Structure formats: structure tokens, C-alpha cells
Amino acid sequence: MTPARFPTFGQELYLRETVMAAKLLAELGLGRGASEAVAERLSHPSPKTRERIAAKLVQRLSSGASRADAAPHFVRLVAGLQDATARRELIYYATTRADPLVRAIARDILHTVLLDRATPAGARREELEPHRTGLLLTVEPVVSMRFVLDYAARVWGFTSRRSVLLALRILRQAGITRTQRLRGAAGLVTAVALAPHGISLPTFVWCFMDEFGSAVPAPTVDRIERSSFARTLVVSTAAVDARLDEAEQEGFVNTRLISGAHRVVPAMGAAETVDRILGG
Structure with missing residues (x-):
């Protein structure tokens, strides 16, 4: 899939609901009727909303393995784990496979800038400098939200602000990043920094x-x-x-x-x- 063709999406991480779905589907399987069975267990008042969320949960759980024959094992793993951190990481991993915009932001922007201390492909180093992103001073590596939005639009041709912001929200919900409000030349600037985390x-x-x-x-x-x-x-x-x-x-x-x-x-x-x- 080319970056310009990242699909938009409208669902957050839904950790609690995904664990519920995994426990159900570990018994029922991922075949026909899976989405309907999950929708029946959701508490959202709108039937359409329940159907939409259930379909996304099943898609994400099915995406937790690169091979279809391994997907049931992934579901069983998420359903059976008692370690909440490991569950959250695995649900996030599956989400990045189902919604590749999240993976691209994490892998190509955040890891590159915050850990590699390098410049993402297609960007110029000066675009990341504090005065260009509106920041006056930073004491740790950060990426301004404006840079992520601009990069997605210019380099990937992806212009859905809503999906980019939702992807950044998923990264926060997964414990990968945290949001900082930093002082900039024209007021406060929203930036993304790494949250303390590892890998279980x-x-x-x-x-x-x-x-x-x-x-x-x-x-x-x-x-x-x-x-x-x-x-x-x-x-x-x-x-x-x-x-x-x-x-x-x-x-x-x-x-x-x-x-x-x-x-x-x-x-x-x-x-x-x-x-x-x-x-x-």
C-alpha cells in the first residue's frame, strides 16, 4: 500500500472492548458472524455505531498476524494474557496493521526523529528545528503536531486531519507517546514526545x-x-x-x-x- 492511499478510519484503540471481543472470538472464531456477535456485546446505544465498532475490532484482531492461519493464535493470546501492558501492546500492534497510517507515523516519523535523531524521508532538517515548528525551547526530543500533519499531507498526500489526529490519539492510548503543550513564538504549541515504555x-x-x-x-x-x-x-x-x-x-x-x-x-x-x- 502506497502512503498516498492510506485509508481513513474513525475508531480509537478501544482496549477494553478489544479484550472482550478477543475472549468471545477465541471461542467463536473469526469466521462468519464474528462481527455480529461482538456487536451484541457492545454497550453503545446506536446499532449502527455498534456495528461499525464491532467490524473494526474484528478487522484489527484478524490483522494481529501476517498470516491468516495464525490469526486465531493471536486472538487466543490477547484473550488469555493477564499482563495488561502486553495486551495493550499487542492490541496496538494489530491496530497498526489494520490502520497503517498509525504504523507509518510511528515508524517513519516518531522513531526516526525521537530515537534515531534523524530526519524523515522527504523532509528537511530545518523543518524540525524549534523556530520552524513554532517552539522556543525544548528539553527533550519532540515532534510538533503541525509537523506530523504537514508531513502527512506533503509527503504522503494524506490530507485527513481527523485520521492523523486519531492516529496520534491511538499512540497516546497505547502508552507510546504523550502530548506536551510547549511555549512557542505565537503561544502554546502541541507536541508529541515519547512516553516511558518498553516492550514486554x-x-x-x-x-x-x-x-x-x-x-x-x-x-x-x-x-x-x-x-x-x-x-x-x-x-x-x-x-x-x-x-x-x-x-x-x-x-x-x-x-x-x-x-x-x-x-x-x-x-x-x-x-x-x-x-x-x-x-x-
């Missing part, structure tokens, strides 16, 4: 399997550090390395010498991995 072991293991489970050749450590999921979750190299070490210690992945390089491979399939995560 269940999320790391699932995302690793989803992105690299069938990769040939298997990824090296540096490739995992630069992975799409790490950028989408806007986590540092150190956080990725720590979880990779833990995943190997817990027996979820193995490191092997393949074609002259140390490569990381899953230790088991998706079903067994989910069983291990939930059983642990």
Missing part, C-alpha cells in the same frame, strides 16, 4: 515470530534491532536486545550459525508459543 516479552516474542517466523535467511540481531515491529512500537535498540536475550533464555528463540552469520530462529510454532506464553 509476550509482545516481543509474538512480533518476532510474526515478522521473521518464516524469513529466509533467518534474521541477524542487527536486523531484529531495525525490524518493522521495533520501529512501530517505537522502542530503543537496548530494549530490543534485552528482550531478545530474555526470549532466548526462556526458550522461545534459538541463535544458530547459518551461512557464516549468527541468526535467530523461533524455537517452536505459533500455537506452541502461545501455549508457552499463557502457561508461563
